[in-house]
Amino acid sequence: MKPREKSRKISGKQPAKASREPLSRERIELAALDLIEEDGLETFSTRRLGERLGCEAMSIYHHYPSKSHLLNALLDRVLAAQPLPPQDLDPVERIRQLGYCWRQIGHDHPKLFQYIAMHRLNTRTGLGFLNDVITSFGRLGLDAETSARLFRSFSYYVTGAALDETSGYAKGPSATESVPDEELERDFPQVAAAGPFFKPQHFERTFAAGLDIFIAAIRDLADAAKQTKPRGRA
């Protein structure tokens, strides 16, 4: 999109000695995660990654068949690194915590999250994560359809929130020619008035507010289901 700053090659043609331990998936992925969070997804390229690793871009292709495969490996890696709440928690409370976990992935990897939010989790790691979350929804005692819809719409909220917090109104790319402040105050007073609540210091509480709406609804549905067919010592 836009031309980048001249690349500063300090070391001339000599490959940096320190970085010349052999390439490995681990070394490539850690460097890729760093590079993406430093410069963003848009400018991330195999050529620039090669530069950082002290190798040719094409060396990376010896470990991944394509750039997509590398990005998928990054998704897998950050997913596997995210600790999840214990299985024996009350399912509603566990679902609440899982919402925070998914959001945490966004906060830990804000630039990569654009990729994460828009790609199916259908590697083994991704499916394991989904299976885990859906299992907690299954423990609410609801019918399969209600449970599936609830999981799905809950995910819409959490992903939408995390995406907005990492790439949206406050941090995301802005219009090429933005409206000046005084014009905003004059012509869009409601936006100007609400604006302060859209700032990053409000992210935490706004996220909680919407999450609580969902969690309360989930708890109500679960309670109603227990009422109808009580299990165990009823």
Add this chain to the structure above:
Amino acid sequence: MKPREKSRKISGKQPAKASREPLSRERIELAALDLIEEDGLETFSTRRLGERLGCEAMSIYHHYPSKSHLLNALLDRVLAAQPLPPQDLDPVERIRQLGYCWRQIGHDHPKLFQYIAMHRLNTRTGLGFLNDVITSFGRLGLDAETSARLFRSFSYYVTGAALDETSGYAKGPSATESVPDEELERDFPQVAAAGPFFKPQHFERTFAAGLDIFIAAIRDLADAAKQTKPRGRA
């Protein structure tokens, strides 16, 4: 990412006569919207757009200073084209309909929606839209903070849903090596069981389910606020 099919130039070097009406923002933007929905955002380029318009890529730069400016103009255009519910509706019902309106933009322009969802609406058109929605939240009779948080988390849900419906689980790019069905059934039974409800024919009802949770919560808050300080003929 991946090499594209050979471009089929039917007309050789002759500029297609039909398309040689002079370039204009309107003609460029309509062609761009078509091209994006046909081939996707990733492969959309000024060069390919020029080809479709029967001009050089650089001719487009006479009407927009950069590709970003063009994309922003597209966002403005689809936003301005979306009809909104009448202002005199009950605010809660209007907010519900606005949720469907935002989602409709995604359905009308699924490929462009990835761009829309991730960019600030800070052109005049975008701010007009936001101001309109926030105004309806303002009419709920809640304090400014609650109202702002409610608008924000409601937007998280609607954007997350529309994004998922257009680029997510069912339609989005999948992992480079996906897990085969029998392995899914065996190792991720909860995902396999819920899978049918994630298909496009369930989008409408799943979206409504989550939206209704939000709308009910909004209505409760608004009713509680009216109780506390009734206005007019109380």
Add this chain to the structure above:
DNA sequence: ACCTGAACACCGTTCAAGT
């Protein structure tokens, strides 16, 4: 005023070759 075409600094990826 509107459009062109060569050029520059980038991409992902293929392929044949080097160690």
Add this chain to the structure above:
DNA sequence: ACCTGAACACCGTTCAAGT
């Protein structure tokens, strides 16, 4: 087995020139 380097078919954008 692991890595390189040239090459191919692309990008967005600058710039000087054409009408």
